[in-house]
Amino acid sequence: MFTGLIEEIGKLKRSFKQGEAMLIIIEASRVLKGVMIGDSISVNGVCLTVTAFDGSSFTVDVMPQTYRHSNLKDIRPGESVNLERAMQAGGRFGGHIVQGHVDGIGKIISRTNDANAVVFTIRPHDGKLMRYVIPQGSVTLDGISLTVVAADHDSFMVSIIPHTLKETALQHKGPGGEINVECDVLGKYVDHLLHFKGGGDDAGEDKGKPESGSKLTAAFLAENGFF
Missing domain, CATH: 2.40.30.20 (Elongation Factor Tu (Ef-tu); domain 3)
Structure with missing residues (x-):
């Protein structure tokens, strides 16, 4: 999880594409402090996993889903990117809940x-x-x-x-x-709860038959001060 407070501006050093898969190397300094393989770093708002690093850069993979739904595929070597390390427990929460899952x-x-x-x-x-x-x-x-x-x-x-x-x-x-x-993300969860229609329960109901949906309604939320 991230907070949306950018720690530094990095630069794309190199990128390698194979279809809709990418490997990118990003020049950085501050976000490399204490970095370990497997750490998460947000690159232009996309949560990516560090697979390699040295004293001046780190490497991440971009899978097809991310390739299709973000601007990472269009960034050229030398272009700037926003970088943020994953939030530490007990750290200041200066922005809002950011998942790094671009919509x-x-x-x-x-x-x-x-x-x-x-x-x-x-x-x-x-x-x-x-x-x-x-x-x-x-x-x-x-x-x-x-x-x-x-x-x-x-x-x-x-x-x-x-x-x-x-x-x-x-x-x-x-x-x-x-x-x-x-x-x-809070808005997305509320919207999902309001509109989700699930299948049957574990008591033998036909799981292919939709239920009537959530009992959580816009009227209920308004009556209880959420709107």
Whole structure:
């Protein structure tokens, strides 16, 4: 698990592709402190496992599922990536719960200045992701924990403070760029509970026959202060 607070900007050193599988080597320094084979490091918001490392870089594998649903396949040698080590128990929780499981890719529609902030407008390729994006809620973009400031039916906006822009690879992105999007896991669980229809129980019911679904409803959540 991660918090969405980027520790450093790394650079892609080399990548090797075979179909939809990849091996990538990333130059880094801070995230290498105490690193061990098997550790998890978030690369542009994607949780990846360290398979090799030396004093200035680490190696990870990218499987087809990750290849298809993230922007890692489009990164070229020399490009910057956001890096964060997995959260330690007892550490500060400065962002929000980030799994490193990217839901899809979004396109940057605009980048505008707003006093000392920079506002990005993002449109997910998969419009279904917008059901999990709400104003003042959390969203992860290329591994960065951010707050949604506005949202409509097909896009949303985030406002970036100067420090975040300076300390992340987002500083290099603008309109037309693509960015990894991970929606708030809490919203995804609530949505699943509201709509899931399971099979039979262990008492001999036909497991192929759907049940009526969860008794957890939007009305119940509203009555109990969740909305």
